[in-house]
Amino acid sequence: xxxxxxxxxxxxxxxxxxxxxxxxxxxxxxxxxxxxxxxxxxxxxxxxxxxxxxxxxxxxxxxxxxxxxxxxxxxxxxxxxxxxxxxxxxxxxxxxxxxxxxxxxxxxxxxxxxxxxxxxxxxxxxxxxxxxxxxxxxxxxxxxxxxxxxxxxxxxxxxxxxxxxxxxxxxxxxxxxxxxxxxxxxxxxxxxxxxxxxxxxxxxxxxxxxxxxxxxxxxxxxxxxxxxxxxxxxxxxxxxxxxxxxxxxxxxxxxxxxxxxxxxxxxxxxxxxxxxxxxxxxxxxxxxxxxxxxxxxxxxxxxxxxxxxxxxxxxxxxxxxxxxxxxxxxxxxxx
Amino acid sequence: xxxxxxxxxxxxxxxxxxxxxxxxxxxxxxxxxxxxxxxxxxxxxxxxxxxxxxxxxxxxxxxxxxxxxxxxxxxxxxxxxxxxxxxxxxxxxxxxxxxxxxxxxxxxxxxxxxxxxxxxxxxxxxxxxxxxxxxxxxxxxxxxxxxxxxxxxxxxxxxxxxxxxxxxxxxxxxxxxxxxxxxxxxxxxxxxxxxxxxxxxxxxxxxxxxxxxxxxxxxxxxxxxxxxxxxxxxxxxxxxxxxxxxxxxxxxxxxxxxxxxxxxxxxxxxxxxxxxxxxxxxxxxxxxxxxxxxxxxxxxxxxxxxxxxxxxxxxxxxxxxxx
Numbered sequence: 001x002x003x004x005x006x007x008x009x010x011x012x013x014x015x016x017x018x019x020x021x022x023x024x025x026x027x028x029x030x031x032x033x034x035x036x037x038x039x040x041x042x043x044x045x046x047x048x049x050x051x052x053x054x055x056x057x058x059x060x061x062x063x064x065x066x067x068x069x070x071x072x073x074x075x076x077x078x079x080x081x082x083x084x085x086x087x088x089x090x091x092x093x094x095x096x097x098x099x100x101x102x103x104x105x106x107x108x109x110x111x112x113x114x115x116x117x118x119x120x121x122x123x124x125x126x127x128x129x130x131x132x133x134x135x136x137x138x139x140x141x142x143x144x145x146x147x148x149x150x151x152x153x154x155x156x157x158x159x160x161x162x163x164x165x166x167x168x169x170x171x172x173x174x175x176x177x178x179x180x181x182x183x184x185x186x187x188x189x190x191x192x193x194x195x196x197x198x199x200x201x202x203x204x205x206x207x208x209x210x211x212x213x214x215x216x217x218x219x220x221x222x223x224x225x226x227x228x229x230x231x232x233x234x235x236x237x238x239x240x241x242x243x244x245x246x247x248x249x250x251x252x253x254x255x256x257x258x259x260x261x262x263x264x265x266x267x268x269x270x271x272x273x274x275x276x277x278x279x280x281x282x283x284x285x286x287x288x289x290x291x292x293x294x295x296x297x298x299x300x301x302x303x304x305x306x307x308x309x310x311x312x313x314x315x316x317x318x319x320x321x322x323x324x325x326x327x328x329x330x331x332x333x334x335x
Numbered sequence: 336x337x338x339x340x341x342x343x344x345x346x347x348x349x350x351x352x353x354x355x356x357x358x359x360x361x362x363x364x365x366x367x368x369x370x371x372x373x374x375x376x377x378x379x380x381x382x383x384x385x386x387x388x389x390x391x392x393x394x395x396x397x398x399x400x401x402x403x404x405x406x407x408x409x410x411x412x413x414x415x416x417x418x419x420x421x422x423x424x425x426x427x428x429x430x431x432x433x434x435x436x437x438x439x440x441x442x443x444x445x446x447x448x449x450x451x452x453x454x455x456x457x458x459x460x461x462x463x464x465x466x467x468x469x470x471x472x473x474x475x476x477x478x479x480x481x482x483x484x485x486x487x488x489x490x491x492x493x494x495x496x497x498x499x500x501x502x503x504x505x506x507x508x509x510x511x512x513x514x515x516x517x518x519x520x521x522x523x524x525x526x527x528x529x530x531x532x533x534x535x536x537x538x539x540x541x542x543x544x545x546x547x548x549x550x551x552x553x554x555x556x557x558x559x560x561x562x563x564x565x566x567x568x569x570x571x572x573x574x575x576x577x578x579x580x581x582x583x584x585x586x587x588x589x590x591x592x593x594x595x596x597x598x599x600x601x602x603x604x605x606x607x608x609x610x611x612x613x614x615x616x617x618x619x620x621x622x623x624x625x626x627x628x629x630x631x632x633x634x635x636x637x638x639x640x641x642x643x644x645x646x647x648x649x650x651x652x653x654x655x656x657x658x
Binding site: 097 | 386
């Protein structure tokens with residue numbers, strides 16, 4: 001079933017929350033108040049919201065170091081996320097995980113992962129657990145692995161797809177194809193049966209979904225910048241997984257509007273390419289859609305302001321939160 | 336007490352725990368129909384079915400990764416690496432994932448994953464099927480590393496590993512599977528992190544684990560015929576180290592020899608000796624010594640392999656030089 005029209009404003013607001021979250025981090029990062037790496041997902045909010053919203057609260061999710069959007073859309077609180085960015089005791093991982101390891105077991109978020117491809121078998125393993133607990137079928141719970149197209153050249157990607165296929169695991173594989181593997185165009189590093197010309201976005205991109213199809217996994221490519229399309233694709237895949245019909249691979253075409261990380265000089269693409277992509281990014285797209293449904297610019301601005309307030313509250317919460325104590329470094333190693 | 340093999344003791348531990356805990360399931364290469372190349376999982380598939388005893392593709396990173404995910408989702412997976420050398424193929428999932436996900440999540444998840452494997456030489460399996468990596472793994476915070484020497488310890492420690500709720504690398508030895516020993520009947524466990532004095536002695540402490548415990552005991556027997564009484568400590572758990580038992584013994588004997596099959600270079604012998612010097616610098620009357628594999632890959636031909644791996648005669652020679 002499609003995403004209900006009455007939920008579209010909420011989806012717009014959720015995507016704005018993710019966008020404002022990343023913008024706030026960029027600001028704090030430039031002030032030297034955030035340690036380590038930050039890999040923004042700006043431009044990819046449609047994939048995150050479409051995918052997570054099509055899951056149940058008790059379904060599992062693994063994502064990547066570019067996974068702030070997925071984590072927030074699955075239900076991680078912006079306060080706990082921002083506090084984690086600032087290394088506070090109130091962060092989702094008490095300051096031990098940081099930007100690349102957002103985890104919230106209470107919403108099924110198994111964790112973002114800083115090793116490319118490594119989270120894919122974790123989702124598959126959670127799906128296997130559900131299959132075992134369901135006595136060979138599924139007990140109704142499924143798992144989704146979100147990863148970038150850069151992961152499709154990792155061995156563990158292929159190993160996991162094979163295991164998913166032979167064991168018919170209730171998994172959804174969402175490949176966010178943002179055209180760039182770190183700081184190299186993916187078509188230069190990824191063999192594919194076909195390269196797609198992605199029109200206004202970029203010159204070419206490898207089609208990764210055919211790799212999944214080669215394992216006998218139902219695979220398709222969708223417009224990841226259209227949150228409704230994304231939602232529908234994952235919703236259908238979830239239905240198949242819950243019915244015991246196995247995995248689905250969804251290659252979600254999207255675009256990374258910012259660099260790979262803070263400080264990326266972006267020598268691999270032109271400013272014109274990025275500005276063209278801005279016309280097709282998911283928030284602009286959904287804004288146009290809502291206007292077509294009668295929403296005014298003022299109405300959209302109100303949703304954006306609400307998102308801004310959520311993030312301002314998260315930043316304030318994080319700033320006012322206590323630092324972890326040095327001795328806290330020595331807990332949480334073992335259960 | 337019944338006398339059974341090391342392999343049977345492990346099989347009994349798996350069977351008893353699987354009967355008691357539905358969350359336990361097994362994944363590995365050739366473990367189901369075949370029962371494992373060393374017969375440790377013999378007949379488990381027929382009792383527990385294909386769902387809980389799963390033959391995997393030759394795909395270590397993949398199925399160890401699935402084990403990590405299943406553990407986070409509430410199961411108690413046991414994954415088997417046919418040879419410990421293959422752990423390197425799955426190193427990311429063991430070192431970067433299983434050992435760290437709980438910590439990086441601030442304690443929100445746990446990884447009750449047992450990684451069973453076997454290591455060591457002595458059978459002419461060559462440089463890619465004879466290695467011992469416990470000192471690498473002991474360096475990774477977040478992993479428990481166990482290496483039992485006897486059937487009784489193997490059974491009791493495997494039960495503890497399955498119940499402890501944390502990632503455990505459970506290291507068996509290919510030359511121990513057919514060794515026999517008395518194993519208590521019924522449910523019993525051996526605590527993780529507890530060494531055992533396998534032979535008491537006053538002149539010298541020999542610390543060993545896994546198969547080297549048997550060699551140390553054999554050496555001690557021969558040393559006794561020459562009037563040297565060696566105390567043999569079997570670590571049983573490599574990480575965390577039971578320094579209390581080691582230090583208690585060394586304070587009595589004033590002499591320490593550490594024997595392990597992994598390479599001497601940067602091995603556990605170095606770690607144990609360093610800790611003894613840090614914690615009880617006054618205890619040793621003579622410099623502590625270590626004995627491990629020589630710093631070359633493990634060769635195949637018997638004479639070559641014996642020249643590289645520690646032998647009973649090496650232990651005796653070193654011990655005599657210390658007392």
